[in-house]
Amino acid sequence: MDYVLPLTELIEQFRRFPGVGAKSAQRMAFQLLSWDKSDIHKFSDIVLRAGKDIHYCPDCFNFSTGGSLCAICTNEKRDKKTICVVSSARDLAALERTLEYKGLFHVLHGLISPMDGIGPDNLKISQLVQRLAKYSDVQEIILALSPSTEGEATTLYLTRLLKPFVSKITRLAFGLSVGSDIEQTDELTLARALEGRKDC
């Protein structure tokens, strides 16, 4: 089945998104075509505007608008003495949703992965070092990176690199997930949870 060209192109565009296969892309394209012309126009505009207006915060590399510092970096109530290092703005958002963390962030935009040709120079690591040199009152760096091979490699690399700049470097605790089942928990996690046990 050949669709008309603009429709084929539209479906191809939707296929570029993560988790969107041939059928989903088709469904999305048909859905879009069922909208009012004004809604399609609005969608197109919002995409264009997002691409034009959204930049990285020059300090933490979170999303920001108009080339200025982001809402977290400019928030006077945030604790400027702590920087939490994350691999992506999505991980940043996940931490923000806990409502527990009041410090600043630094988004690396990836993890060290030699297999994929991603080294420290491809990440916002030198910018983190510059940031620490510039704001000398940072007292703690929290490395909040996923406990994958790449996350572990990046954690190790950053721990060594940042030692001269800051007295306290921490990482997220390993342990059981809330509501999980001990029986279902993998051995490594269980071993780490045991190792990190706390007084009751």
Added chain:
Amino acid sequence: MDYVLPLTELIEQFRRFPGVGAKSAQRMAFQLLSWDKSDIHKFSDIVLRAGKDIHYCPDCFNFSTGGSLCAICTNEKRDKKTICVVSSARDLAALERTLEYKGLFHVLHGLISPMDGIGPDNLKISQLVQRLAKYSDVQEIILALSPSTEGEATTLYLTRLLKPFVSKITRLAFGLSVGSDIEQTDELTLARALEGRKDC
């Protein structure tokens, strides 16, 4: 966590698509922002162009461009003596993928559904009657509608309505599972159903 406004708007737009929840919409928006500016521009353009250029074929109401007849209606190799009635362009595409059918189509753009306030007048039914009156050499109408309550009602309605205009009215063979969706049916099953069509 408050994202910057253009990003929030972008996520909201993606949520409008079927099967896209909060997390998927966020993932899609982040993915889009990771593209080159030129790619974002292209995506926005393609959306806009699809909305502007894609119209219905004036004969069969499949998607077409520039107000002209669609590629199927203008294809000289198609059998003009048979019209297959489908509820949507997606169902049409599913039938085309079987490579079994060589006739024309007619897209109703819905099914009769009194519960949703959709009657025959809300569908492209009068246009089908006009089409049959105009091209008197149509010898068979195939009603390829999903075997749901609405599909059955529409099949029954069309069978009675079209009797005076055409000698042979058929429907897809059962072989389709009752309550299923044409779009989700695999090509082989759909081809068998087409092959075993029965008189109404």
